[in-house]
Amino acid sequence: MKRILDLFRRSPNVHFGPLEQQLLSTLWTRGSATVREIVDDGEIKLAYTTVMTTLDRLFKKQILNRVAEGRAFRYSPRYSQTELEKAAVGETIRQLLGSNAGAASLPLSYLVEAVSEHDAGLLDDLQRLLDQKRRELRSEIRGDHRSGDRRSKETQ
Amino acid sequence: MFAARCIGVSLAVFVLLYVFLSLLVSQGWKLMRRTLRPSSARGAADLLFTLRVLPLGLSVFVTLAFTLPSFLLLEPRSTGEAIGTASSALGLCCLVLLGAGVARAVFAQLRASRALVGWLKGSALMERHIKESGNAVPIFRIGNDAPTLTVAGLCAPKVLVSEAAIAALTSPELRTALRHEIAHAIHYDNLRKLLFRFSLFPAMAELEHAWSEETEMAADDAAVSSFHDALDLAAALIKMSRLGPVESSGELTMALLHSSTALSARVHRLVAWNQAQKPQSRGRWFYVLPTAAAMIIAAVTTYGSVLSQMHAVTEWLVR
8 A cells, every 4th residue: 555655656647547547447357468358358449559558658657567478568457446546545635635724724624524414414324224114113013013903802 | 690581581582472473463363253253243342352462461471371480490590691682682672562552551541531530520420320220330421521422431430421412312212322331331341442552563453443343233232132222222323423523532432433434334233133133142161161171281281391392492592
């Protein structure tokens, strides 16, 4: 985790374009692949050279590892999806906190607001679930009472 | 010189064993939990607690039962041998480790006692609730500038309920919430937390967090004896989390709410409560006693040879 955070800190402009994201997600699914394998797979409809250039760019950004395989390279992700996402979120928050106090307070207040809203939403959901269970319990008890009354009338 | 060597060697063995066992536990506790699969939250909490304090307990035991006697009985007192670089460096590490542990525990206890004194100012004993609970754990009604519902105190834990909690909860909700807190008090969970503070090792945070969550679920189980109770406790959890931020209750306390992430899991667990799932207390002594007896017999019969082996190890250390 620390390694990825260092990577983000060293090069703050580590962003992933849509194509890079698509190729990364393919590599996370497959584990490793050569350019030929990705192109032949048919899931990504791109030219061989485009895939090759994009994978090379990701390697230079230190997001992928590569080993020579014949005349080509086999690429594999250096970090898992979770690790990379965690690091990206961590870096965003670090940048928010790292900027001067006045500038940081506004985005941070939005963040706090969003978290509070999420918490309130979660509590509302839990309350709804609880109310539903209470209703079910009440109707069960009522049903038991009714069947009990019916049985006692029948015996009378 | 003999006494200094004896202390140096004992501390060195202690620190080596402590670090080795701590590393083992910090890396292997998840595997142990998966393998043993305790049948109840209480069982899981007890297992995690045992694993957490195992390095300290076992290191102290080996040092006092084997290292120290082996040195005292088998080391000739007349030799003018020096302490040795390895054992003095390790002994120093041990002293630093123990000192840091003591300091952490003492400061945590001081902060907790100071907070408790403040919270108890103007408090009132809730005698009716104590009688209802059928336990000797004191329950105090406190002001609103304190945690809403928590257990504080180490050797004589007290349950603290704020005015806000009393106003927000219905009678059955308050009753189950109090039973939850009383379960923490009965199991001396704050004292266990203090032991964690003393038993210092950096990679144990995740294990301690898992213990906290299991302990909360175990206290939920102890508080609930019917589906009605389960729904009341779930309602109390939701109401308390609306009252104030989670984890503001201070050090060495056990609040009703441990963390916001655990809240959802606990409420879902409570609304799915089933009488059949209620953990049955099993006679633990049934298998603990024979194991302990077998271990004692084995230790007594092999004590002499273990002492001489231990002495060989310590000889290597002082060289």
